[in-house]
Amino acid sequence: METLRPELSAGGLTNGWPYSTEIAQRDTLIRQSHERSLQFGLSSRDRPDFSAVPQATLHEALEVNRFLYQHAAPVMETLYEQIANTHSMVLLTAKNGMILHSLGDSDFLAKASEVALRPGVEWSERSMGTNAIGTALTEEQPVVVHGRDHYLYANQSLTCSCTPIFDPHGKVVGALDVTGDERGYHSHTLALVRMSAQMVENQMFANLFADAVRIQFHSRPEFLGTLVEGIAVFSPDGRFLSANRSAQFQLGLSFNCLQAHTFSTLFGQSMSQFMDRLRSAVGKPLLLRLNSGVSVWCQTPYKSSKGWYGLGQHDAGADEPEGGAAGLRSRAAPAAVAAAPAPLKASAKQGLSSLHFLDTGDAQVAAVVRKLQMVLDRDIPIMILGETGTGKDILAQAIHNDSRRAAKPFVSVNCASIPETLIESELFGYEEGAFTGARRKGSTGRILQANGGTLFLDEIGDMPTQLQARLLRVLQERRVNPLGSSKEYEVDVTIVCATHRNLKNLIAAGSFREDLYYRLNGIVVRLPALRDRTDFDTVVGKVLSSLCDGPVPAISDAVLALFRRYHWPGNFRQLHNVLRTAVALAGRHGPIGQDHLPDDFLDEMAAVAASPQPAALAPAPAAHEGLSAPLPGRSMGSADREPFSQQADPSATPAAGAPQGQPSVAPPQLQSLAANQRMQDVALQAMADALRRCGGNVSAAAKLLGVSRNTLYRKKDLLPPDCWV
Numbered sequence: 001m002e003t004l005r006p007e008l009s010a011g012g013l014t015n016g017w018p019y020s021t022e023i024a025q026r027d028t029l030i031r032q033s034h035e036r037s038l039q040f041g042l043s044s045r046d047r048p049d050f051s052a053v054p055q056a057t058l059h060e061a062l063e064v065n066r067f068l069y070q071h072a073a074p075v076m077e078t079l080y081e082q083i084a085n086t087h088s089m090v091l092l093t094a095k096n097g098m099i100l101h102s103l104g105d106s107d108f109l110a111k112a113s114e115v116a117l118r119p120g121v122e123w124s125e126r127s128m129g130t131n132a133i134g135t136a137l138t139e140e141q142p143v144v145v146h147g148r149d150h151y152l153y154a155n156q157s158l159t160c161s162c163t164p165i166f167d168p169h170g171k172v173v174g175a176l177d178v179t180g181d182e183r184g185y186h187s188h189t190l191a192l193v194r195m196s197a198q199m200v201e202n203q204m205f206a207n208l209f210a211d212a213v214r215i216q217f218h219s220r221p222e223f224l225g226t227l228v229e230g231i232a233v234f235s236p237d238g239r240f241l242s243a244n245r246s247a248q249f250q251l252g253l254s255f256n257c258l259q260a261h262t263f264s265t266l267f268g269q270s271m272s273q274f275m276d277r278l279r280s281a282v283g284k285p286l287l288l289r290l291n292s293g294v295s296v297w298c299q300t301p302y303k304s305s306k307g308w309y310g311l312g313q314h315d316a317g318a319d320e321p322e323g324g325a326a327g328l329r330s331r332a333a334p335a336a337v338a339a340a341p342a343p344l345k346a347s348a349k350q351g352l353s354s355l356h357f358l359d360t361g362d363a364q365v366a367a368v369v370r371k372l373q374m375v376l377d378r379d380i381p382i383m384i385l386g387e388t389g390t391g392k393d394i395l396a397q398a399i400h401n402d403s404r405r406a407a408k409p410f411v412s413v414n415c416a417s418i419p420e421t422l423i424e425s426e427l428f429g430y431e432e433g434a435f436t437g438a439r440r441k442g443s444t445g446r447i448l449q450a451n452g453g454t455l456f457l458d459e460i461g462d463m464p465t466q467l468q469a470r471l472l473r474v475l476q477e478r479r480v481n482p483l484g485s486s487k488e489y490e491v492d493v494t495i496v497c498a499t500h501r502n503l504k505n506l507i508a509a510g511s512f513r514e515d516l517y518y519r520l521n522g523i524v525v526r527l528p529a530l531r532d533r534t535d536f537d538t539v540v541g542k543v544l545s546s547l548c549d550g551p552v553p554a555i556s557d558a559v560l561a562l563f564r565r566y567h568w569p570g571n572f573r574q575l576h577n578v579l580r581t582a583v584a585l586a587g588r589h590g591p592i593g594q595d596h597l598p599d600d601f602l603d604e605m606a607a608v609a610a611s612p613q614p615a616a617l618a619p620a621p622a623a624h625e626g627l628s629a630p631l632p633g634r635s636m637g638s639a640d641r642e643p644f645s646q647q648a649d650p651s652a653t654p655a656a657g658a659p660q661g662q663p664s665v666a667p668p669q670l671q672s673l674a675a676n677q678r679m680q681d682v683a684l685q686a687m688a689d690a691l692r693r694c695g696g697n698v699s700a701a702a703k704l705l706g707v708s709r710n711t712l713y714r715k716k717d718l719l720p721p722d723c724w725v
Contacts, residue, residue: 029139030130030149036138037129037151048128048154052120053098056700062101065094068165068174069101070373071203076103079178079196083189088180089117095172097124097134108180115155117179128152132160133177140164140172144190147182157182161190163197168208168242170255176200198227198246205244209233212241213271214300215263217250221285221297230296238263238271252292266291267298355398358391360542361535368395368525377404381475381520383460384498386527389571392498393458395527399496400454408453413446416459424467428474430483447480447491455493460520461501461512468513475519495520530571536564543576547583554591562594562605684718691723 053061062069072092080090080103089104089112099119104112112118125134129151136143142163150156162177176197178189206214212233218224230247234240240261248255251266263271267288277286278300285297359369372382372395382399384392393412400410418426429445447455457463463471474480475495479488497520506512533539540563545552555563559582568574578601585596594602687701691712694700698712 026143029135029143030145033125033130033135033138034151036125040126040129042129042151044129044151044153046129046152046154048116048152050116050121052116052118053122054697054700055120056694056697058098058100058120060699061094061098065100065174066370066373067204067208068092068094068167068200070376071207072165072174072176072200073101073374074378075196075200075203076101076176079176079192080104082192083178083180086180086186087184088178088189091117091133091175091177091179093123093133093137093175093177095137095174096122097127097137097175098122100174112179115158128155131155132162132179133175136162136164136177137172137175142190142194146185159185161193163190163194165197165200166245168201168205168244170242195227198244201244202227202231205231205233205242209241213263215267215298216300217247217288217296217298219250219294219296224285224297224299232258232266234263234271236271240266250294250296251290355395355402358395358398360538362528362533364526364528365533365535368527371523371525372399373402375523376402379494380522381495381497383521383524384496384527385524386498386500387529387571388500389573390527390529391572392527393456394572396454396456396458396496396498400456400494403454403494405453405494409450410454410456411446411450412456412458414458416462423464424470425483427467428470428480428482445480445482447474447493448482448489450493451491453493455495457495457497459499459501460497461499461503461506465511465513468516472513472516472519475516530568530575531566539572540575540579543572544579544583547576547580553583553586556591556593558594559592559597562597566601566605684715687712687715688719688723691719696723 052058069092076090076092083090085105087105087108089102089108091099092101093099099117099121102112102117102119117123122128123131123133125131125138128134130145131150131152132143132145135145142161144159144161146159148156150158150160158179159182160177160179162175164172165174165176167173176193178193180189213236215232215234216224216229217232218226218229223229228246230244230250232240232243232247232251240258240263243251243255243258248258251258253261258266263269263274267274268291269288274286274288285299287295288298289295355369355372359366375382376399382396384395386392396412397410400406413427415423425443425445427445427447429443429448474491478491480491481488503512503517507514507517530536530539537560540555540560541552544555563575570577578598579592581598582592582596586592690701690704691698694704702712
């Protein structure tokens with residue numbers, strides 16, 4: 001029977017290692033972990049559990065932990081830069097110990113794979129015995145597990161420093177770990193890991209409570225704006241919402257105890273008194289006295305009372321006080337060119353104000369959203385590619401709204417719609433008398449209007465070549481020189497650009513600067529055309545909802561069938577116009593029928609139906625419930641959008657009256673009942689096959705087919721029971 005190892009029962013630290021000032025406490029922690037490992041039925045000679053969850057399950061875990069992953073991934077990169085070339089790797093885990101993401105030295109990756117240190121593997125104590133990840137999550141405190149401290153002999157060549165990550169509500173949400181070769185242990189590693197975890201927690205804190213009153217405090221003013229400052233957040237009326245670990249330590253109260261307090265019981269004054277003092281302090285830290293009698297210096301990002309009472313907007317003309325949370329000072333433009341407050345966005349009214357709302361089930365769009373969430377607030381230029389009308393402007397607005405610049409201006413410039421003679425003055429602005437016809441007081445250019453916020457350059461491929469050099473200079477030097485002015489103004493903007501054109505071809509043709517191209521494409525994402533999206537029905541519903549202030553009319557099955565077969569050359573813009581007309585004609589009575597559709601749309605559909613096309617190239621009828629997936633061995637494209645489309649079938653019999661060897665002509669109603677039934681049968685067969693191949697795993701089958709899980713669940717009663725096993 002497995003017993004506790006002698007070196008852990010002797011009361012001394014393994015190998016006499018002094019990696020904590022609380023040696024006895026750490027000794028006890030490791031011993032208790034070994035006892036738990038014994039209780040789990042593990043043997044120290046067991047091999048590590050190499051079984052990783054299926055890729056689809058890992059993707060699910062990443063989706064569940066998206067908030068954590070979004071904030072931790074950039075911090076992991078920074079942490080890895082500090083430990084690079086030390087035979088180590090950085091790991092992020094979920095709260096159950098499953099590894100979500102890893103970064104490591106190439107020479108250590110092979111060793112890591114030998115002990116199952118890879119995404120998808122669970123490193124809880126129940127699975128791996130005593131190890132830094134599992135033990136830190138169990139004890140909910142930072143821990144170093146070095147060499148023979150590991151319960152499994154197979155892991156004793158490792159040294160691991162891990163700390164749990166707490167969400168803004170005080171719950172453990174995951175862990176951050178650095179694992180390396182035991183011979184390369186460094187005493188400062190745990191400190192780096194703890195600082196990095198604190199950074200993740202503070203960033204999650206700031207994002208989740210962006211509209212709350214956030215109090216940053218410390219007993220020493222020089223520590224304000226650093227990782228060690230305490231952060232507590234309150235509602236506008238002073239009700240306690242949350243506090244980070246540093247705040248709990250300084251206040252001397254646990255998270256649960258703090259929930260019984262208010263701002264006044266903690267800081268000895270009412271919220272209104274604090275607000276009055278804050279306004280008169282002009283951005284300087286305030287001295288407050290805690291209920292324990294300790295004095296602390298305090299600051300908070302400046303917001304108007306209007307913003308705190310529900311709008312969540314900074315005053316457009318007000319900067320955060322110097323020495324703010326990020327320790328940065330806003331480079332404001334001169335008063336003459338100060339940016340005006342950003343108006344309420346139409347997209348916000350339509351529920352499209354966040355990247356999260358744009359992810360409606362299409363795998364390609366979901367990948368775009370994940371990439372963009374990873375690079376938010378990292379000063380990386382974003383280039384959006386896609387056909388005209390695919391929603392590039394809505395995506396740009398969502399990027400801005402999700403960023404820390406959301407309260408600052410979002411300025412959009414369509415480089416294709418402004419006359420070439422005016423685009424320079426529109427972008428860069430001009431002084432009074434700069435040219436004939438100029439305004440008396442000059443004009444603030446769009447770039448300066450976007451100062452502190454986001455500049456969206458739509459159709460960047462249509463920008464005149466003579467202006468591209470000026471734009472490149474602005475991006476490099478962050479300065480703008482208006483026409484007719486001898487002054488230069490500093491400008492701080494995030495650049496998002498979009499185009500439907502092939503910029504590489506334009507570079508080859510000499511109509512687009514290569515240096516500007518590489519300056520703009522920090523990350524490139526492509527929006528799929530509407531005809532290529534697998535969430536078409538959901539998109540139709542969202543667009544329809546945005547057009548209706550009251551009840552949303554239903555759409556008849558016949559109209560949906562037409563929509564699914566149409567190729568939508570105008571993408572969302574065209575769909576929006578068609579539905580807007582249909583809503584107006586249908587009124588409140590609904591549902592929307594074919595007689596409510598625009599005549600030109602019906603004429604085009606009739607022309608498509610009447611044109612003799614080869615069956616393999618004919619517009620594809622939609623699969624049942626919008627089911628869509630690429631054909632085997634091929635990537636998805638517009639021709640492959642509907643895998644169960646009316647492809648050429650050697651066994652099919654030509655329609656009556658059709659010459660042999662010639663394609664049959666689609667009937668006026670576009671699709672017969674028999675064809676509909678045949679399409680449904682094929683779709684159901686594909687679903688059943690996918691579920692069988694994936695062993696009944698709905699998430700994996702849905703990913704294989706390119707549909708949402710709900711699509712499969714809706715067809716559960718129509719599918720054979722054996723495919724769900």
